[in-house]
Amino acid sequence: MSTYDxxxxxxxxxxxxxxxxxxxxxxxxxxxxxxxAPQRGEEIAAMEKVLHARRTDPRVADWLAETKTCGExxxxxxxxxxxxxDRASKVPAKLASEIARVASEAQGKWAQARExxxxxxxxxxxxxxxSLKREEGSALSAGGDVYDAMLSDxxxxxxxxxxxxxxxxxxxxxxxxxxxxxxxxxxxVLSGKFDEVAQMKLSRQIAKTFGYDMTKGRLDKAVxxxxxxxxxxxxxxxxxxxxxxxxxxxxxxxxVGHAAYEQGINSDYxxxxxxxxxxxxxxxxxxxxYENQIGRGRAFTSWLxxxxxxxxxxFGIPDEDAFYATVNRVENGYIRTEADEVQYNLHVxxxxxxxxxxxxxxxxxxxxxxxxxxRFEADFGFAVDKASNGVLQDVHWSVGLxxxxxxxxxxNVYAGCLNEAMRSMVPNVDAALxxxxxxxxxxxxxxxxxxxxxxxxxRDVIEKACGFVPSEAPxxxxxxxxxxxxYGL
Amino acid sequence: MSTYDxxxxxxxxxxxxxxxxxxxxxxxxxxxxxxxAPQRGEEIAAMEKVLHARRTDPRVADWLAETKTCGExxxxxxxxxxxxxDRASKVPAKLASEIARVASEAQGKWAQARExxxxxxxxxxxxxxxSLKREEGSALSAGGDVYDAMLSDxxxxxxxxxxxxxxxxxxxxxxxxxxxxxxxxxxxVLSGKFDEVAQMKLSRQIAKTFGYDMTKGRLDKAVxxxxxxxxxxxxxxxxxxxxxxxxxxxxxxxxVGHAAYEQGINSDYxxxxxxxxxxxxxxxxxxxxYENQIGRGRAFTSWLxxxxxxxxxxFGIPDEDAFYATVNRVENGYIRTEADEVQYNLHVxxxxxxxxxxxxxxxxxxxxxxxxxxRFEADFGFAVDKASNGVLQDVHWSVGLxxxxxxxxxxNVYAGCLNEAMRSMVPNVDAALxxxxxxxxxxxxxxxxxxxxxxxxxRDVIEKACGFVPSEAPxxxxxxxxxxxxYGL
Numbered sequence: 001m002s003t004y005d006x007x008x009x010x011x012x013x014x015x016x017x018x019x020x021x022x023x024x025x026x027x028x029x030x031x032x033x034x035x036x037a038p039q040r041g042e043e044i045a046a047m048e049k050v051l052h053a054r055r056t057d058p059r060v061a062d063w064l065a066e067t068k069t070c071g072e073x074x075x076x077x078x079x080x081x082x083x084x085x086d087r088a089s090k091v092p093a094k095l096a097s098e099i100a101r102v103a104s105e106a107q108g109k110w111a112q113a114r115e116x117x118x119x120x121x122x123x124x125x126x127x128x129x130x131s132l133k134r135e136e137g138s139a140l141s142a143g144g145d146v147y148d149a150m151l152s153d154x155x156x157x158x159x160x161x162x163x164x165x166x167x168x169x170x171x172x173x174x175x176x177x178x179x180x181x182x183x184x185x186x187x188x189v190l191s192g193k194f195d196e197v198a199q200m201k202l203s204r205q206i207a208k209t210f211g212y213d214m215t216k217g218r219l220d221k222a223v224x225x226x227x228x229x230x231x232x233x234x235x236x237x238x239x240x241x242x243x244x245x246x247x248x249x250x251x252x253x254x255x256v257g258h259a260a261y262e263q264g265i266n267s268d269y270x271x272x273x274x275x276x277x278x279x280x281x282x283x284x285x286x287x288x289x290y291e292n293q294i295g296r297g298r299a300f301t302s303w304l305x306x307x308x309x310x311x312x313x314x315f316g317i318p319d320e321d322a323f324y325a326t327v328n329r330v331e332n333g334y335i336r337t338e339a340d341e342v343q344y345n346l347h348v349x350x351x352x353x354x355x356x357x358x359x360x361x362x363x364x365x366x367x368x369x370x371x372x373x374x375r376f377e378a379d380f381g382f383a384v385d386k387a388s389n390g391v392l393q394d395v396h397w398s399v400g401l402x403x404x405x406x407x408x409x410x411x412n413v414y415a416g417c418l419n420e421a422m423r424s425m426v427p428n429v430d431a432a433l434x435x436x437x438x439x440x441x442x443x444x445x446x447x448x449x450x451x452x453x454x455x456x457x458x459r460d461v462i463e464k465a466c467g468f469v470p471s472e473a474p475x476x477x478x479x480x481x482x483x484x485x486x487y488g489l
Numbered sequence: 490m491s492t493y494d495x496x497x498x499x500x501x502x503x504x505x506x507x508x509x510x511x512x513x514x515x516x517x518x519x520x521x522x523x524x525x526a527p528q529r530g531e532e533i534a535a536m537e538k539v540l541h542a543r544r545t546d547p548r549v550a551d552w553l554a555e556t557k558t559c560g561e562x563x564x565x566x567x568x569x570x571x572x573x574x575d576r577a578s579k580v581p582a583k584l585a586s587e588i589a590r591v592a593s594e595a596q597g598k599w600a601q602a603r604e605x606x607x608x609x610x611x612x613x614x615x616x617x618x619x620s621l622k623r624e625e626g627s628a629l630s631a632g633g634d635v636y637d638a639m640l641s642d643x644x645x646x647x648x649x650x651x652x653x654x655x656x657x658x659x660x661x662x663x664x665x666x667x668x669x670x671x672x673x674x675x676x677x678v679l680s681g682k683f684d685e686v687a688q689m690k691l692s693r694q695i696a697k698t699f700g701y702d703m704t705k706g707r708l709d710k711a712v713x714x715x716x717x718x719x720x721x722x723x724x725x726x727x728x729x730x731x732x733x734x735x736x737x738x739x740x741x742x743x744x745v746g747h748a749a750y751e752q753g754i755n756s757d758y759x760x761x762x763x764x765x766x767x768x769x770x771x772x773x774x775x776x777x778x779y780e781n782q783i784g785r786g787r788a789f790t791s792w793l794x795x796x797x798x799x800x801x802x803x804f805g806i807p808d809e810d811a812f813y814a815t816v817n818r819v820e821n822g823y824i825r826t827e828a829d830e831v832q833y834n835l836h837v838x839x840x841x842x843x844x845x846x847x848x849x850x851x852x853x854x855x856x857x858x859x860x861x862x863x864r865f866e867a868d869f870g871f872a873v874d875k876a877s878n879g880v881l882q883d884v885h886w887s888v889g890l891x892x893x894x895x896x897x898x899x900x901n902v903y904a905g906c907l908n909e910a911m912r913s914m915v916p917n918v919d920a921a922l923x924x925x926x927x928x929x930x931x932x933x934x935x936x937x938x939x940x941x942x943x944x945x946x947x948r949d950v951i952e953k954a955c956g957f958v959p960s961e962a963p964x965x966x967x968x969x970x971x972x973x974x975x976y977g978l
Contacts, residue, residue: 012531013531013535013538016528016531016532016534016535017532017535017536017539019528019532020509020513020532020535020536023513023516024509024512027512027516031520031707032722033703033704033705033706033707033721033722033724034704035702035704035705035721036705036721036722037721038721039505039508039720039721039722039759039760040721040722042501042502042505042760043505043506043508043509045505046502046505046506046509047506047509049502050506050539213524214522215522215523215524216522216524216525217522218520218522231528232522232524232525232526232527232528232529233521233522233525233528233529235522270528271528271531
């Protein structure tokens, strides 16, 4: 065997173990009996220790040093392995375990503080987390920008400067669109009760409609919807609420987007570093284009309207046009995860600007709540009423996820690009979607994005798929067209 | 930290990883999408490699050599760690992986051969397995008895000589009891259809009745019922058949017995070598006493009759006496796993005698089918009609499980001992069981057997619980009394 083969054989086992660790988390959210939590904590810690030892194994450095390759795929594999090894090696084990320890504590304190709307109770431990993550960021950046080093964990190659340029164009036009939309009359809201078993049944049907392969996955309920796993075992979850079937159905479509990406990767990359979605941003582009540009589009909702009438009978929405408007209803709200297409990115941009300021020490952790509330009122036009509707609403910062939020909006930007490109290249998309046939869309995404896994850099895979340099313009044009249409602006 | 603490910290992680590997198998039988199998194979192999490396880690030998302890619990922990280390170290890695490889191949060939009732198609690979297992047994026995070394993997300290002495008393009296019972009229068989959802619901209720803690476990369906996991996460499975609710309900009770053992272990032993059932035989004693001496007893079946009438309405059995007889119906059959209490051990003893002969080279693998058929007719009085009803019915030998079968009967013998002791020590058991109250029984088993986990040797834990030297006599007396009563002999 060549050195490359040795390295890849070692890596393959690491990937397999990493899938096991991921499935343990899936089990925790879906199947685990609740009193098993303390034991599960030890199981996960033991798995993480095994994985960390493999990621920093000195043999990996030797193999990397000795391996000569010529080939696009091999070079890409090595690029990922080198990045992972460098990342794991740069962070002292003591710091890594300290971050894990404090994050676990902070998550508990965050949940408690959110319960009583008391940011001050959370601020001290958040300060600790920020300090530790800055230390980690410094180790990773090796003299470069600390925030960019954090961002790089989720979106390799992206920089805050580049994202800021995009988002600075996005923000004012979204603020303006939001204000215009909310000035007029709002579409009907869904009312009544919707059988939860029927919601899950329709979810399963929709998942299959979008090409999710149930022989290599499964759909269960969980408190928070997620997609988990790579390769031949990619599982998704959704949730149900009797009064809000859209939550269930669109969570399913969103997670199917993530899962379709993992399921669509070239099978040659199974259990290798190329065998995953390449970044959080590209991942989110897949979930968002399925959920929004396709799932909330006029053509698909006309099919969905019929399906929902079949499943639930007459639910008080008179026709497809009214249903389309209801699906895309824009209304005031505090919560990011409940936001519509128009407002979602405003929530994210707020977090992006604040977390950069925190990491750069431009604002103090203790001033974060005031800064949040000020910015929220500026963009949304009304005041935050309590911390659980404001600075305490998301878990991310409590567990040290800095640099993660912007990938949500980057994903939306990429989804806008992909949608524009796909519609210019594939004829008759809407005619097919009206029949509930998503295969033209999913085939195009599979061929142009999903199959490549980690072969290209995140930005490159989008650019190659679209044939143009990705920018915020297609998303903005799409949103303005769509919502001006619905709201008759 | 002392050397002992270091060793136990290392061991605790190994135990946690071993729980993860176990849960992966649970997932495979209950939740895994079927096309994920190839990836799952790699995941399990990677976990096994990690576990093997830990079990043979040279630091364990150093710690064991350096540790001085004084204390019953510490000594027992060290005894288990030493045994596991010695066992793993004695078998060359190449032989271990060769056994795993051939066993995997053999299992497939066994399934194919069983399909077409062709033992000759299976014999060559079985010969390979036998040869490899003999080699492993020689390495483990270090000059001692090879079969005893195999047995020791499942029942530490047991010897074939000791078991043979027990079973040689058991066999003729069981053959005689069987013949007497089958000479008379047989009780009614259950007929009709029984809703499978209601079966599962009643299963859940029965599991709780027997003290199974659902906050630290769960009940699902699987092709073959099993119990999986230790400590705070012990899961069980059962199966349903519309025409045979006893299969579901008694599989549940059997697995609850295994699970109650794991759940009942002293919580101080969590994720340590003492935190598991001590042997297959003692484990089977718990599943069998729950299933048979309690679950198929006159008192408990009178409660169960009422529960089944509530769940399924009138199912054609007129009263409790008739129901008790139907539950304990004895009839001719080829298959071990479907056998009643009278005949079950005859199936096991046949396998025990044949596998000892194979390992000792007293019979050739190619002559196994003829030997099986001859012995079967001698004990059961009629001929085997096809290999799938005979020598090909069990998976065990195909995957190299030699020395495993006798622990089934040893478990029944132990269950007989425990039942006799428990009834002599605990008053009013049957009055409680008639009300569906199993707490007197489960409390006695928990206090006298389950809580100890691996603290004592298998034989010692039974002897301490009973207050007498275990023998086959209590089981035989119980069976003869019970079935003479039912069949009016």
